[in-house]
Amino acid sequence: MKKCSTFTKMTKIRYGMVGGGLDSFIGGVHRAALSLDVRTALTCGCFSRDEVKNNECGEALGISEDNLYSDWREMARAEGAKGVDGIDFVCICTPNHIHYDVCKEFLLNGINVVCEKPLCFEIEQAKELCAIAKEKNLLFGVTYTYSGYNMVKVMKQMIQRGDIGRIISVNVEYPQDWLINELQRDDTVNPSVWRTNPKYTGIGNAVGDIGTHIENLVHYVTGLEINRLCATVDRYGKQLDYNDNILVEYTNGVHGNYWCSQVAAGRMNGLKIRIYGENGSLEWEQHFPDYVKFTRRGEAPQTLSRGCAYLDVEAAGGSRIPAGHPEGFYCAFANIYRNVVNALVEKKETGKADFDKYDFPKAEDGLGGVRFVHAVIYSGDHDSCWVKMSDFE
Numbered sequence: 001m002k003k004c005s006t007f008t009k010m011t012k013i014r015y016g017m018v019g020g021g022l023d024s025f026i027g028g029v030h031r032a033a034l035s036l037d038v039r040t041a042l043t044c045g046c047f048s049r050d051e052v053k054n055n056e057c058g059e060a061l062g063i064s065e066d067n068l069y070s071d072w073r074e075m076a077r078a079e080g081a082k083g084v085d086g087i088d089f090v091c092i093c094t095p096n097h098i099h100y101d102v103c104k105e106f107l108l109n110g111i112n113v114v115c116e117k118p119l120c121f122e123i124e125q126a127k128e129l130c131a132i133a134k135e136k137n138l139l140f141g142v143t144y145t146y147s148g149y150n151m152v153k154v155m156k157q158m159i160q161r162g163d164i165g166r167i168i169s170v171n172v173e174y175p176q177d178w179l180i181n182e183l184q185r186d187d188t189v190n191p192s193v194w195r196t197n198p199k200y201t202g203i204g205n206a207v208g209d210i211g212t213h214i215e216n217l218v219h220y221v222t223g224l225e226i227n228r229l230c231a232t233v234d235r236y237g238k239q240l241d242y243n244d245n246i247l248v249e250y251t252n253g254v255h256g257n258y259w260c261s262q263v264a265a266g267r268m269n270g271l272k273i274r275i276y277g278e279n280g281s282l283e284w285e286q287h288f289p290d291y292v293k294f295t296r297r298g299e300a301p302q303t304l305s306r307g308c309a310y311l312d313v314e315a316a317g318g319s320r321i322p323a324g325h326p327e328g329f330y331c332a333f334a335n336i337y338r339n340v341v342n343a344l345v346e347k348k349e350t351g352k353a354d355f356d357k358y359d360f361p362k363a364e365d366g367l368g369g370v371r372f373v374h375a376v377i378y379s380g381d382h383d384s385c386w387v388k389m390s391d392f393e
């Protein structure tokens with residue numbers, strides 16, 4: 001087993017999962033990512049509302065009958081009542097509509113939380129979750145995947161070191177095409193695709209699903225804060241947005257340009273970020289996640305590769321496997337979890353931990369995403385007017 005220098009001691013962390021059944025997309029990714037560092041054990045779950053699917057999943061994952069719950073409320077209460085013998089954290093992988101209720105229930109039962117994005121529907125709900133976690137000194141992570149990629153962390157540190165100088169422009173796109181066939185359908189909601197239904201998704205579809213990734217990625221890499229934005233929101237006669245163009249102005253007056261789409265034929269998960277500074281630029285694309293294009297002003301572009309010794313920032317040490325063997329989505333998740341688990345180990349061993357010193361997306365980042373969704377949808381529905389983020393607090 002590759003030993004990672006950023007591990008703390010080998011205290012085992014127990015976790016449970018809500019949602020994430022065998023038929024789901026992201027549940028298996030969380031479990032696989034958590035298994036990469038062999039420091040956690042999945043001990044309980046409520047993987048599906050459907051009893052048969054829940055049982056199948058529990059059996060496949062080796063969860064005993066006693067620890068397989070048909071209701072996540074019951075799971076939160078029972079695990080909370082076990083005290084130190086219960087789970088150390090819960091991982092929430094359900095569709096968006098119950099994130100708030102599930103997060104709140106586990107927090108109130110004294111259990112640390114890692115939740116999928118978008119964190120919840122309403123700004124007030126997100127603020128409440130932040131406040132409960134803070135008051136109870138509980139860890140609260142939100143899995144914004146892209147901050148976990150090693151070369152994203154390298155870019156962040158290169159920017160902090162001043163390698164491209166003062167940032168003057170940001171351009172990010174996240175195009176997909178998996179909902180393009182919806183445009184041929186007559187109904188405004190496809191009953192078999194929960195992301196097309198506001199009841200399960202919230203007020204924003206594309207902006208909540210992938211726009212929030214852009215918002216978080218830029219904030220993570222550059223530290224820039226959005227002051228105001230304007231947006232076009234394309235619904236094509238459906239209930240929710242499938243294609244959004246967003247112009248942002250950061251608090252320092254610099255501008256950025258975001259595009260997210262689920263109807264861009266030929267695009268899969270084409271997240272691409274380009275950051276321009278006075279002295280150079282950085283470019284990263286999810287389809288080629290181990291590489292960063294770095295251009296110094298007036299010089300030919302260079303391709304930097306993950307895992308190579310010439311990467312002289314600390315983040316480069318977080319690489320998991322040798323250069324040339326591709327890392328990817330699972331490793332990005334595992335990198336987020338490595339820091340979550342380190343924080344939980346510290347808490348378990350010392351009774352307290354300063355979660356802010358650990359590099360993983362927190363509840364406040366989730367709140368930022370919810371505010372972003374509301375601002376974009378509001379602007380799109382009001383003739384693409386400029387809206388101030390301070391009006392969405």
Ligand SMILES: NC(=O)c1ccc[n+]([C@@H]2O[C@H](COP(=O)([O-])OP(=O)(O)OC[C@H]3O[C@@H](n4cnc5c(N)ncnc54)[C@H](O)[C@@H]3O)[C@@H](O)[C@H]2O)c1
Nearest residue numbers: 019020021024025026047048049093094096116117143145
């Ligand atoms: N971070 C990322 O990169 C990323 C990627 C994909 C999805 N997501 C997020 O993950 C979440 C789930 O998305 P998905 O694509 O895996 O959805 P999915 O439909 O594939 O899976 C959802 C799972 O939740 C279960 N579930 C639904 N209601 C439940 C309930 N009341 N109790 C217990 N289980 C319940 C379903 O049975 C299913 O197993 C969404 O919030 C989505 O935005 C994040």
